[in-house]
Amino acid sequence: MKILIPIKQVPESSNVKMDPETGTVIRSGLESVVNPLDLYALETAIRLKESCGAELTAISMGPPQAMKVLKEAVAMGCDHGVLISDRKFGGADTWATSYTLSQAIRKLGDFDLIIAGERATDGDTAQVGPAIAAWLDVPVATYVSKISEVKDSRIYLERLVEEGYQMLSMPFPCLITVVKEIAVPRLPTLKGKIRSRDMEIPVFTSENMDLNPDFLGLKGSPTKVVRINTPKVTRSGKIVQAGDDESLNAAADEFVVFLEEKGIL
Amino acid sequence: MNEVWTLAEQHNGQLKAVSFELLSRGRALADKLKVPLVSVLIGDGVDESRLRELIERGADKVYAVQDPKLSHFVCETYAKVLGRLIDEHKPSILLAAATSSGRTLMPYTAVKAHAGLTADCTELDIEEGTGNLLQTRPAIGGNIMATIKTPDHRPQMATVRPKSSRPLARDASRTGTITKIPLDETLLDQRVQVTGYRKDAEDFVNLEEADIVIAGGRGLKKAENFGMIRKLADTLGGAVGATREAVDRGWMGYPHQIGLSGKTISPKLYVGIGISGAIQHLAGIKTSELIVSINSDPDAALHKLADFGIVGDAFQVVPAIQKRLDQRKREDQ
């Protein structure tokens, strides 16, 4: 079985600091990491390799530094990595990103399964996974929380949806996006790190890929960002203390009044 | 200028509330553009009176493609049915809810239609002069707002978070047309087979569609203490949420997790209890209408974001609140 895992490099979010003056994220000095939600995709792929045998290729589109996340994927247990990198790809929206990724996937040849993250923590659209499936014309299941079985070239799954867990099956080739519930990601191993360090990771560019130049990067993106604002903090922010009995009762009373005033009660 | 479309959603023949929320968004846009507002339904079993409700809540027209073979959401089939409708009518705008199906169908359809798509919009407006759709969405965990447009591609597509807008009141005097479109069976994609649903035994929640969410964090100390959260949620008619800390400790199931690696919610009221307010948790609650924080630490980040904060011990504050609410209920009866 051949499995592809599209992973994105994103700024590390756990140490994100806010600028108290402007209310924006201080981006400088932020380290780049594998999109945390893509770790679940990588883990799912590695488990499938362990249980049914599979060849895993992590692919990432981004600047040359994105090589780092591919090395990390290899260190976790992927067999190969492919970097998709070109100035012409810069500024791509989800439409153009998914086009470029899908052309890279075509260049790699036949595959059985693509496992994407649910969404990237920076772009936060959850669109690229289903969009890749549309370009490749393969079926898609999003929000997959469990793989029950792989049998006779079909995959049996559960998806976390509003009504509960939806159970379904699809034939290969197909694409899934996975949620955190599916597995706990492992850490890279020392052996893996050594292997990844020496590994040559091929780079796909606009030169060596078959691409429609009108579909690339900022120019090829249907959506355009008009402006960026910092949301105004409009919260009234009333804080009350509930220490001793008296203030506790007062606080609880005030909370009920608050609910009444806001039309909740 | 062509029609504005919103996608209705159904389950077991019932329209979901998001169908009406989208119509209030669509109504404002259609009025500005002076074009008809259409509610498009793909599914099964929604009867005439329920379809009428779409008109009473803002639609000028309903296009309904219903068939037992469409009762479950299957992305490839729905995308083909929707794609055919788009080809025929060429709507200028298409809005869907940011639900599990909307977030799957819309990107799939946008690729096929060569259309731009903006996720999770919190504001939608029409640009003066051009008539382009201005789509505003939170980015980077809700820390910035980006306004996006799609000048050269149609339809202009966007998803909108459930609960981020209120449905219009039902108006029985509104008139409109309901067009029932038979399913062309050649559009059915047989590859995906849906076999059914499994629900968590006790309280499977649909957090994104709840008006009120009472969430607990590590400050609750153990699983049993979620009992008081559940009780408070029941009393207020809300759903129970949790932080990743609480979920990873097994106190609540993953479907309850709110935040970066869980769900994003926009309820009328969010109450966070024993929750510090880490940036990854805040990413999931920033668009809530009202935020309440109950935390013993006066410096907790959630207090800073709250409309109302109580600095105190949850194990005293929550029961005190519960007592008052119970009393109120009794007096009402």
Ligand SMILES: Cc1cc2nc3c(=O)[nH]c(=O)nc-3n(C[C@H](O)[C@H](O)[C@H](O)COP(=O)(O)OP(=O)(O)OC[C@H]3O[C@@H](n4cnc5c(N)ncnc54)[C@H](O)[C@@H]3O)c2cc1C
């Ligand atoms: C990539 C990534 C993704 C993440 N995704 C998510 C996510 O989706 N959702 C999420 O929630 N987190 C997420 N996190 C984790 C996040 O960073 C925080 O660790 C988490 O939100 C903290 O949960 P908490 O508030 O329950 O716990 P804590 O931060 O430990 O806070 C507990 C709070 O309880 C208070 N407290 C203690 N005792 C009492 C008492 N008796 N009464 C009242 N208050 C009390 C304390 O003062 C404290 O403020 C993510 C982290 C990373 C790195």
Ligand SMILES: Nc1ncnc2c1ncn2[C@@H]1O[C@H](COP(=O)(O)O)[C@@H](O)[C@H]1O
């Ligand atoms: N530049 C990229 N390179 C590789 N994979 C990506 C890229 N962008 C998005 N993805 C994949 O698509 C998923 C959803 O991303 P997004 O639509 O940006 O939220 C991610 O979890 C990745 O699996």
